[in-house]
Amino acid sequence: MKIGILTIGNELISGRTQDTNSSLMARVFSTQGWPVSLMMSVGDDDRLIKQALGYILAQSNAVVVTGGLGPTADDITAAAIARAFGLELYRDEAVLRHIRGIFEKYRLNWTDNNAKQADFPEGAEVIPNPVGTAAGFALKQKGKVIAVIPGVPREVERMLPEGVLPILRREFPEVAQHVAVRTIKTFGLSEAAVDQTLADLDPARLGISIGFYPNFPENHIVLTARGVVETEVASRVGAAAEGVISRLKKHIFAYDGETLEGLVAKYLTEKGWTLAVAESCTGGLVTDRLTDIPGSSAFLERSVVTYSNAAKVDLLGVPADMLEAYGAVSEPTARRMAEGIRKLAGTDLGLAITGIAGPAGRTEQKPVGTVYIALADGKQTLCRCHAFRWDRRRNKVISSQAALLMLKKYLTGEQEDG
Amino acid sequence: MKIGILTIGNELISGRTQDTNSSLMARVFSTQGWPVSLMMSVGDDDRLIKQALGYILAQSNAVVVTGGLGPTADDITAAAIARAFGLELYRDEAVLRHIRGIFEKYRLNWTDNNAKQADFPEGAEVIPNPVGTAAGFALKQKGKVIAVIPGVPREVERMLPEGVLPILRREFPEVAQHVAVRTIKTFGLSEAAVDQTLADLDPARLGISIGFYPNFPENHIVLTARGVVETEVASRVGAAAEGVISRLKKHIFAYDGETLEGLVAKYLTEKGWTLAVAESCTGGLVTDRLTDIPGSSAFLERSVVTYSNAAKVDLLGVPADMLEAYGAVSEPTARRMAEGIRKLAGTDLGLAITGIAGPAGRTEQKPVGTVYIALADGKQTLCRCHAFRWDRRRNKVISSQAALLMLKKYLTGEQEDG
Numbered sequence: 001m002k003i004g005i006l007t008i009g010n011e012l013i014s015g016r017t018q019d020t021n022s023s024l025m026a027r028v029f030s031t032q033g034w035p036v037s038l039m040m041s042v043g044d045d046d047r048l049i050k051q052a053l054g055y056i057l058a059q060s061n062a063v064v065v066t067g068g069l070g071p072t073a074d075d076i077t078a079a080a081i082a083r084a085f086g087l088e089l090y091r092d093e094a095v096l097r098h099i100r101g102i103f104e105k106y107r108l109n110w111t112d113n114n115a116k117q118a119d120f121p122e123g124a125e126v127i128p129n130p131v132g133t134a135a136g137f138a139l140k141q142k143g144k145v146i147a148v149i150p151g152v153p154r155e156v157e158r159m160l161p162e163g164v165l166p167i168l169r170r171e172f173p174e175v176a177q178h179v180a181v182r183t184i185k186t187f188g189l190s191e192a193a194v195d196q197t198l199a200d201l202d203p204a205r206l207g208i209s210i211g212f213y214p215n216f217p218e219n220h221i222v223l224t225a226r227g228v229v230e231t232e233v234a235s236r237v238g239a240a241a242e243g244v245i246s247r248l249k250k251h252i253f254a255y256d257g258e259t260l261e262g263l264v265a266k267y268l269t270e271k272g273w274t275l276a277v278a279e280s281c282t283g284g285l286v287t288d289r290l291t292d293i294p295g296s297s298a299f300l301e302r303s304v305v306t307y308s309n310a311a312k313v314d315l316l317g318v319p320a321d322m323l324e325a326y327g328a329v330s331e332p333t334a335r336r337m338a339e340g341i342r343k344l345a346g347t348d349l350g351l352a353i354t355g356i357a358g359p360a361g362r363t364e365q366k367p368v369g370t371v372y373i374a375l376a377d378g379k380q381t382l383c384r385c386h387a388f389r390w391d392r393r394r395n396k397v398i399s400s401q402a403a404l405l406m407l408k409k410y411l412t413g414e415q416e417d418g
Numbered sequence: 419m420k421i422g423i424l425t426i427g428n429e430l431i432s433g434r435t436q437d438t439n440s441s442l443m444a445r446v447f448s449t450q451g452w453p454v455s456l457m458m459s460v461g462d463d464d465r466l467i468k469q470a471l472g473y474i475l476a477q478s479n480a481v482v483v484t485g486g487l488g489p490t491a492d493d494i495t496a497a498a499i500a501r502a503f504g505l506e507l508y509r510d511e512a513v514l515r516h517i518r519g520i521f522e523k524y525r526l527n528w529t530d531n532n533a534k535q536a537d538f539p540e541g542a543e544v545i546p547n548p549v550g551t552a553a554g555f556a557l558k559q560k561g562k563v564i565a566v567i568p569g570v571p572r573e574v575e576r577m578l579p580e581g582v583l584p585i586l587r588r589e590f591p592e593v594a595q596h597v598a599v600r601t602i603k604t605f606g607l608s609e610a611a612v613d614q615t616l617a618d619l620d621p622a623r624l625g626i627s628i629g630f631y632p633n634f635p636e637n638h639i640v641l642t643a644r645g646v647v648e649t650e651v652a653s654r655v656g657a658a659a660e661g662v663i664s665r666l667k668k669h670i671f672a673y674d675g676e677t678l679e680g681l682v683a684k685y686l687t688e689k690g691w692t693l694a695v696a697e698s699c700t701g702g703l704v705t706d707r708l709t710d711i712p713g714s715s716a717f718l719e720r721s722v723v724t725y726s727n728a729a730k731v732d733l734l735g736v737p738a739d740m741l742e743a744y745g746a747v748s749e750p751t752a753r754r755m756a757e758g759i760r761k762l763a764g765t766d767l768g769l770a771i772t773g774i775a776g777p778a779g780r781t782e783q784k785p786v787g788t789v790y791i792a793l794a795d796g797k798q799t800l801c802r803c804h805a806f807r808w809d810r811r812r813n814k815v816i817s818s819q820a821a822l823l824m825l826k827k828y829l830t831g832e833q834e835d836g
Binding site: 013026036212224277279285287303305315346357 | 432492704728
């Protein structure tokens with residue numbers, strides 16, 4: 001069972017609109033265990049739509065089409081598909097009444113081109129639209145299914161699960177497979193190094209497929225298993241995940257839908273501990289990430305972005321002569337920043353980041369990307385030095401990642417290496 | 419001259435990654451006046467790649483391919499394309515040295531699979547990658563051009579204009595027109611409202627094409643003119659831009675490559691003024707945006723994220739009884755936050771944001787999205803109240819935009835309305 005995706009619209013091939021429907025539909029089909037053969041976008045063009053349908057159906061059992069079902073002159077999808085299969089159009093009176101009803105309810109001016117939205121190829125099954133005027137339809141031709149819905153993303157979000165999936169399940173009952181997916185999120189290894197580390201794993205023997213997805217500064221490994229018995233599929237992907245976890249252990253920080261900031265927020269909230277953050281080179285990004293988590297006000301007492309030395313003295317109590325002697329980007333300064341913010345905020349923990357994001361600011365001993373991160377809990381202060389090598393924005397991003405990871409490891413009692 | 423687009427990757431057809439490259443490339447080609455015939459995505463599959471190339475080239479003069487050029491086992495694009503045209507692969511020693519150089523410079527561990535990124539079909543022209551390890555390449559076969567670049571969006575953003583466009587212009591000189599583009603960036607109007615406001619402009623009469631590109635929370639209007647005489651094309655787009663500017667004036671904050679934070683940084687630097695920021699609901703995002711600009715340490719003295727009332731009292735001098743009487747999200751509190759941060763930091767300006775990002779935190783009088791923004795200069799304190807209506811992240815983003823815009827208008831002496 002392979003499904004092809006065809007999105008139709010001049011706005012797509014001109015780059016005016018980002019096509020988000022293809023990706024959404026591909027995700028939904030993958031979750032069902034139905035691989036997508038290909039995705040294609042063409043303009044509102046009769047000949048190209050016919051040609052595309054032929055190409056896609058030659059390598060797929062079904063095609064799901066979005067777009068071109070509206071009332072305007074360039075909405076030609078229903079007519080083009082009818083012609084592609086040598087079918088006439090018919091006007092569905094029930095659908096027409098429904099559309100007229102919407103116009104009356106919202107006191108919209110009726111124009112006759114709206115009736116076009118009630119025209120379908122003969123033999124089509126109507127797919128109702130619960131959130132708009134244009135209905136969809138499904139056709140069966142030579143054992144293949146053609147399902148067509150409007151291209152408005154919020155209509156696709158409803159009509160795909162409520163209208164299209166039930167038809168595909170009914171027409172292809174033999175492919176009601178179960179699918180299990182496990183995502184393993186790593187930090188600190190390049191994509192090539194992840195691949196190399198897992199080279200001795202044999203996906204075919206394990207009965208899974210494996211994918212690598214870089215998502216700077218993270219690398220995600222996705223394991224997928226499919227089959228008829230739900231528990232067997234789950235245990236197959238579970239066994240494969242164990243193999244990956246044992247090989248990448250110290251680089252793994254999260255699984256599936258978890259995020260680093262989400263985990264830090266969760267552990268802090270569970271422990272009832274409070275946090276204050278002193279940022280320099282990350283410029284507020286660590287705090288921005290933490291405050292994306294609803295409820296972060298429960299643990300985040302305050303943060304300061306101390307770009308100037310005066311702010312480091314005033315807000316963190318870093319001695320001016322320490323800044324003079326070691327520099328703002330140094331281990332002693334990072335430690336005092338963490339201790340200072342903790343003490344002044346009266347929190348359980350203090351986290352501090354100071355470094356050189358670039359492009360300017362490097363010294364002879366300290367190249368761009370030199371970053372010190374310190375974590376104080378009142379008994380001890382941990383400090384790590386990093387040497388990153390990216391541009392300004394990515395040095396900020398990777399520094400925020402390293403800081404949140406240090407905090408996460410502290411909260412879970414994992415060993416920091418080095 | 420028609421161009422086809424082929425994006426390759428299992429992550430695309432599984433819906434795990436949203437393909438943004440197709441849309442970006444379609445926009446760039448449309449800008450050049452070269453229509454896109456179709457866009458297709460297939461998985462990392464030798465047979466499907468070959469088939470897709472055949473289909474696309476049958477209806478296009480050129481195809482631009484992204485993805486599958488990395489070092490891992492599933493990166494098979496170069497080999498698949500070589501096989502599709504019956505070509506051998508060769509290893510380019512200059513490219514190999516370049517890749518090894520990157521590994522040495524950044525002290526990365528070399529693994530042999532990286533050498534694969536120096537393999538190209540025979541007869542290929544290498545397209546350098548200025549921002550990554552994987553180079554691209556171009557082939558000419560039967561009068562058609564096949565250009566291949568990596569799928570990392572920021573590499574596409576560089577390699578498309580710098581590498582691919584010059585090759586297409588050279589190979590198809592008859593369609594190499596002059597193109598003038600003017601981007602006008604607005605904030606505070608919906609896409610529909612922008613469209614309505616410009617309804618009386620006649621692009622055909624002005625000899626331009628006009629595109630609307632929502633980029634939350636901004637709306638960008640892009641004017642494009644094409645023709646043979648460079649100066650005429652420039653003056654045509656300039657005249658059309660004047661028409662747009664006169665209609666949207668008060669909603670325009672930037673042009674072309676300018677960003678809001680970049681303009682704020684520029685004006686502060688030019689004036690030699692210093693800034694301190696007190697953030698509550700934006701959680702550090704205003705400061706994160708400002709510190710993305712190189713040289714921001716020249717004006718940004720400090721920022722504080724005062725999530726707790728205690729921090730608002732300690733770090734900003736907001737009286738506890740004011741917080742009690744009016745609440746943390748109120749005009750008096752916003753004003754005192756701005757005045758407090760300015761005074762304590764000793765800066766020329768103090769900017770403060772306090773609001774309810776959601777999903778929790780609303781009160782009877784103050785729904786989610788209520789945000790107060792204040793700006794103090796020692797003589798006066800401006801304050802504006804906003805009612806946004808988005809989710810947590812987008813409320814943070816739009817609040818940061820409103821705060822930076824208020825600051826920008828102050829710096830340029832523009833009138834704040836309302």
